[in-house]
Amino acid sequence: MAAAGAIFPDKTFIAYARPTRERLTLELIEELAAAKRRVPAFAYSIVNATPSNVEKKMANLPNAVRVRMLVPDLDLIPEKASKSARYSFTKNIPSLTATATQTASWLAEVMEAQVDGGATVLLTPSLLLENGHGEVELRRILEWADTARSLRKVQAYPVVTGLVMGRDWLVKEEKRENLLNVLTEVPDPAFQITVHWPQMGSYSQVNDSDALRGYREVVEVLEDDSREVIAARAGLAGWMLAACGAAAYSAGVYPSHIYKDSPTIRRSKGSHPPPRIPHYLDGKLLSYIPEARLAAVSAISGPPNCSCPDCSVLAGGYQEPAAFRHLLRLHSRLAATLASKTEPRVFARGKVLAAMSLIENNPLQLPTFVTSHLDVWQDVLS
Amino acid sequence: MTTIADFQVLYRLSSPSARKPQCAHEEIERAFDGERCRFLGSGSFGETWRIGDDFAAKIIVNDLFPAERIEREIEAARVDHPNIVHLEEVREIGLAGERRVALLFGFVKGTDLASKITSEGYVKDETQLRGLAVGVFSGLAAMNTKRVIHRDIKPENIQLRMGTVARPVILDLGLAHVADLSSLTRYPSALGTTAFMPPEVLRGEHAVARSDVFAAGVTLFIAATGKHPWLEDGKQVTNVEYAAMIAGGPPETELYDEELDVLIRDTLHRQAFRRPTAARSIERLSR
Numbered sequence: 001m002a003a004a005g006a007i008f009p010d011k012t013f014i015a016y017a018r019p020t021r022e023r024l025t026l027e028l029i030e031e032l033a034a035a036k037r038r039v040p041a042f043a044y045s046i047v048n049a050t051p052s053n054v055e056k057k058m059a060n061l062p063n064a065v066r067v068r069m070l071v072p073d074l075d076l077i078p079e080k081a082s083k084s085a086r087y088s089f090t091k092n093i094p095s096l097t098a099t100a101t102q103t104a105s106w107l108a109e110v111m112e113a114q115v116d117g118g119a120t121v122l123l124t125p126s127l128l129l130e131n132g133h134g135e136v137e138l139r140r141i142l143e144w145a146d147t148a149r150s151l152r153k154v155q156a157y158p159v160v161t162g163l164v165m166g167r168d169w170l171v172k173e174e175k176r177e178n179l180l181n182v183l184t185e186v187p188d189p190a191f192q193i194t195v196h197w198p199q200m201g202s203y204s205q206v207n208d209s210d211a212l213r214g215y216r217e218v219v220e221v222l223e224d225d226s227r228e229v230i231a232a233r234a235g236l237a238g239w240m241l242a243a244c245g246a247a248a249y250s251a252g253v254y255p256s257h258i259y260k261d262s263p264t265i266r267r268s269k270g271s272h273p274p275p276r277i278p279h280y281l282d283g284k285l286l287s288y289i290p291e292a293r294l295a296a297v298s299a300i301s302g303p304p305n306c307s308c309p310d311c312s313v314l315a316g317g318y319q320e321p322a323a324f325r326h327l328l329r330l331h332s333r334l335a336a337t338l339a340s341k342t343e344p345r346v347f348a349r350g351k352v353l354a355a356m357s358l359i360e361n362n363p364l365q366l367p368t369f370v371t372s373h374l375d376v377w378q379d380v381l382s
Numbered sequence: 383m384t385t386i387a388d389f390q391v392l393y394r395l396s397s398p399s400a401r402k403p404q405c406a407h408e409e410i411e412r413a414f415d416g417e418r419c420r421f422l423g424s425g426s427f428g429e430t431w432r433i434g435d436d437f438a439a440k441i442i443v444n445d446l447f448p449a450e451r452i453e454r455e456i457e458a459a460r461v462d463h464p465n466i467v468h469l470e471e472v473r474e475i476g477l478a479g480e481r482r483v484a485l486l487f488g489f490v491k492g493t494d495l496a497s498k499i500t501s502e503g504y505v506k507d508e509t510q511l512r513g514l515a516v517g518v519f520s521g522l523a524a525m526n527t528k529r530v531i532h533r534d535i536k537p538e539n540i541q542l543r544m545g546t547v548a549r550p551v552i553l554d555l556g557l558a559h560v561a562d563l564s565s566l567t568r569y570p571s572a573l574g575t576t577a578f579m580p581p582e583v584l585r586g587e588h589a590v591a592r593s594d595v596f597a598a599g600v601t602l603f604i605a606a607t608g609k610h611p612w613l614e615d616g617k618q619v620t621n622v623e624y625a626a627m628i629a630g631g632p633p634e635t636e637l638y639d640e641e642l643d644v645l646i647r648d649t650l651h652r653q654a655f656r657r658p659t660a661a662r663s664i665e666r667l668s669r
Contacts (some may be wrong), residue, residue, distance in 0.1 A: 027440075177582075177653055177654075177655070178587070180653070180654075180655035181582060181587075181590055181592070181654045181655050182590075183594070183655075183660075184654070184655040185590045185591060185592070221655050221656070225655075238428075
């Protein structure tokens with residue numbers, strides 16, 4: 001049940017975009033919102049974007065997008081030295097250079113840039129809570145949030161405390177307990193939790209069972225304590241975490257939007273990027289399915305397993321924009337369905353079990369890595 | 383995670399110190415303008431005297447008593463609530479030629495919970511017990527809103543107004559602490575009374591508001607049963623053994639009031655974040 005004064009009164013899907021590839025996502029959101037489709041929230045990473053560019057993008061969003069967030073991203077930690085040279089973030093929002101000794105004026109800059117950019121919900125910057133330690137960083141993050149809420153320009157806005165953490169903070173009981181003891185003690189009404197997931201295949205979903213189990217406990221405890229959690233950039237696992245108690249989750253149209261450990265930015269000199277394999281997100285299988293298997297899956301459960309108009313397009317042949325539009329619609333619909341259930345976790349587990357059954361009983365010949373998360377998820381949801 | 387050295391945990395229900403005063407009776411009366419004075423007890427800080435009908439003075443006579451603890455108590459006692467002892471005045475007095483700080487609190491007529499249980503046994507009237515719980519949690523909730531953590535909740539520090547169990551007043555804010563963010567993740571040495579300490583404090587982490595809830599839970603358990611949830615009266619165990627006992631969960635209170643029974647058990651959870659807040663505890667008892 002949504003708490004009074006909640007930032008996210010329903011289970012909310014937040015469409016996430018990065019400036020390097022945002023054009024398509026923005027167009028999709030505009031199109032969906034114009035068609036009165038449900039995309040109530042949008043988060044935009046502001047690394048590598050000029051303030052005027054950010055402002056323009058946010059201003060152009062349709063009114064239907066009620067929650068607008070600008071993310072002071074920390075993508076580049078822990079490899080900031082090499083990547084900072086590559087990205088011109090210092091001209092924009094300098095949270096990438098954040099250290100435990102940032103000044104109050106820096107914090108004000110980060111927060112006020114979001115207000116100026118047109119955000120309706122503000123997010124505090126985070127430091128990475130690394131696996132081995134991070135207590136000092138946690139304290140500093142919460143101090144920033146405390147200070148941020150008191151800034152004159154910020155006071156009129158709901159503020160979400162950003163937390164970026166290694167999986168140890170979810171997996172190790174002592175660290176998780178310490179985290180929860182601290183988070184339930186501070187007055188912060190909402191937290192965005194972004195986990196540095198271990199590396200996984202491009203089209204895999206998060207299947208780190210220990211971390212997901214710990215994450216479930218974190219969202220359950222915080223929900224019980226009337227705090228809202230955004231499970232950020234965990235792909236469809238965010239939906240599962242929303243079923244466990246997260247108020248919202250964010251995901252982008254690209255698998256690379258899942259926040260993974262040490263993402264590779266530079267390739268070796270002269271090498272070419274591997275060709276991108278077209279995939280679409282299947283609502284019944286809760287997995288990314290390669291285009292090559294689209295026909296086989298459709299033969300069993302109908303075109304990409306939902307009734308959206310883009311699925312008819314996909315049925316006639318794969319098109320990336322249609323696959324992406326379908327993905328955003330699907331996320332929105334999945335989130336909305338959770339909001340309508342009295343026991344969202346039970347409902348979500350039922351969906352996962354149904355997906356497993358479909359795969360088990362039909363010769364779909366799917367690569368195992370695209371569906372290996374399902375068994376983990378049904379266990380986490382049980 | 384920081385760990386602290388092993389130490390012994392001892393539980394013994396006792397009423398406040400009945401030792402003889404070190405300060406001369408006449409000196410105290412003179413310091414308080416001839417008001418009628420009566421010795422109430424002593425602690426590491428010095429002595430507590432009743433002054434006239436309406437005040438209790440906590441007189442700091444121990445020169446080594448940390449000044450910051452006095453300051454903290456003054457700050458904490460500014461929480462104005464019927465279930466928290468009220469600080470009326472801070473006064474400097476002359477005692478045997480020395481200048482001493484005296485904290486003047488409103489005197490709460492009645493007896494403390496430890497004395498009540500010692501003399502009359504556990505609280506059999508469950509309505510009174512529920513009133514005790516609501517009163518203690520109300521006081522703690524008021525402290526929480528000001529980010530004050532008491533850190534020494536125990537039956538000896540719960541005064542019962544007019545001896546009525548359902549009218550508790552939290553005393554002795556000497557270990558109280560105004561929590562700030564730095565204190566949440568820094569690990570100091572454990573303060574408080576060991577038999578009322580939750581696991582996070584036993585292992586050297588800082589007390590949080592829910593640590594007070596745990597101590598309140600132990601206090602309520604004692605009030606409800608006459609026994610400590612885990613420790614035998616007078617028997618010592620190590621902090622490690624005690625933490626293991628807590629991890630096993632609390633025994634049954636056998637209360638008829640099921641809501642209160644469940645609440646007490648929940649407040650005694652080994653993990654702080656699993657315990658209800660003081661405010662939530664009141665809500666649960668008010669349903």
